[in-house]
Amino acid sequence: MTYSDAIGTEALSIALVSEHASPLAVLGGVDAGGQNVHVARLAGALADRGHRVTVYTRRDARELPDRVRLRSGVEVRHVPAGPPEEIPKDELLPHMLGFGRHLVRDWQSDPPDLVHSHFWMSGMAALYATRELRLPLVHTFHALGTVKRRHQRHADTSPPARIACEKEVGAGCDRILATCRDEVAELAAMGIPPERVGVVPCGVDTDQFTPHGPAAARGAHAHRLIQLGRLVPRKGAAVSITALTKLPGVELLVVGGPPPGRLDEDHEVRRLRDLAHGLGVADRVHFTGGVPSEEVAPLIRSADVVLCPGDYEPFGIVPLEAMACGRPVVATAVGGQLDTVADPATGRLVPPRDPEALARAVAGLLADPRLREACGEAGRRRVLSRFGWARIAAGTEAAYLGVLAARPALARVTGTTRVV
Structure with missing residues (x-):
């Protein structure tokens, strides 16, 4: 009897491990972005397919409850690993053994059928626990240390052990789910065979992100550009601001970063404001700070x-959100954006760190309202056909069942009894 024969269409108990990217976080902070969205939406979509999902994330504040019901079928558990306070994710590695030990304790009496870890440090914690308990493990990296080091060089603040740890996770898990084709090639360069990797992209909520609905108020300028996401240098906001010098009468709204009341304290905001002042475009650049998720679609x-000018982008949720809202996208031709943005149908792809190319692409779209409308309609169709969460969850579930079917012994949990 195979594992798939044993479970049939029965619901699974699934553990999602996301050590720094809580599905409850406000988006736009330094360490809060696409992974938070991915984990939250994947958990919900898997629950919609009848599975029971528990998300494990690190407790980063004392007042957080042990458990939070995110929605029907999804619970978030806050894991005590390190001090209960905000810690930059690049400083979390020493606490991952404690995270893994907590998972072992939690799962000894009620183990999940399968564990799916997100990001390399979650992978280390989950690998420790799944080895101890002989549980199947699927892993999604979301970003790779080799890519970050290549682009950021000496500015890379990742722990020195990151790449070695990523290789260990890649070799030790049952299956890797990459989010784009570019990642498969990067993993192969690390020595991880492509046959151990499947591709399941990130998704977008096509009910929340839709062309129909309220829009945020606009200023007096003829056109508005928006850039959304974490406010870190690699996201390319400086490129967008520089491009404004070639785009008269256009305003840029930069969405993300610290809460609005703390923008003045943020080093990156100060750097970008100084740049805008120096270029003479400060009156056309506006920073919102981090915003609740329900405000993103109206914006x-x-x-x-919508601009996505990152130096590199492991996947990039924002192009999907923009296309789902029927807006054309100008993005850099990197990473996952090569898979999501169809040039010229849904927008334009430009070289990274090239404000003149960005400005030319934007100017062409702004000059032609019909072209913008056509790109927006094509983007919406593309998202509906490829990137809705129901489709992503189905692909993820198929990968889970493949892993369970391939296990050499039946290890289905029935109550508290494990059959092998």
Whole structure:
């Protein structure tokens, strides 16, 4: 009897491990972005397919409850690993053994059928626990240390052990789910055979992100550009600001970063403001700070074009959100954006760190309202056909069942009894 024969269409108990990216976080902070969205939406979509999902994330504040019901079928558990306070994710590695030990204790009496870890440090914690308990492990990296080191060089603040740890996770898990084709090639360069890797992209909520609905208020300028996401240098906000010098009458809304009341304290905001002042475009650049998730779609709908000018982008949720809202995208031709943005159908792909190329692409779209409308409609169709969460969850579930079917022994949990 195979594992798949044993479980049939029965619901699974699934543990998602996301050590720094809580599905409860406000988006736009330094360490809060696409992974938070991915984990939250994947958990919900798997629950919609009848599975029971528990998300494990690190407790980063004392007042957080042990358990939070995110929605029907999904619970978030806060794991005590390190001090209960915010810690930059690049400083969390020493606490991952404690995280893994907590998982072992939690799972000894009620183990999940399968564990799916997200990001390399979650992978280390989950690998420790799944080895101890002989549980199947699927892993999604979301970003790779080799890519970060290549692009950021001496500015890379990742722990020196990151790449070695990623190789260990890649070799030790049952299956890797990459989010784009570019990642498969990067993993192969690390020595991880492509046959151990499947591709399941990130998704977008096509009910929340839709062309129809309220739009945020606009200023007096003729056109609005929006850039959304974590406010870190690699996201390319400086490129967008520089491009404004070639785009008269256009305003740029930068969404993300610290809470609005703390923008003045943020080093990156100060750097970008100084740049805008020096270029003479400060009156056309506006920073919102981090915003609740329900405000993102109205902001996107208020834009003529959405910018995604990152130096590199492991996947990139924002292009999907923009296309789902029927807005054209100008993005750099890197990483996952090569898979999501179809040039010229849904927008334009430009070289990274090239404000003139960015400005030319934007100017062409702004000059032609019909072209913008056509790109927006094509983007919406593309998202509906490829990137809805129901489709992503189905692909993820198929990968889970493949892992369970391939296990050499039946290890289905029935109550508290494990059959082998």
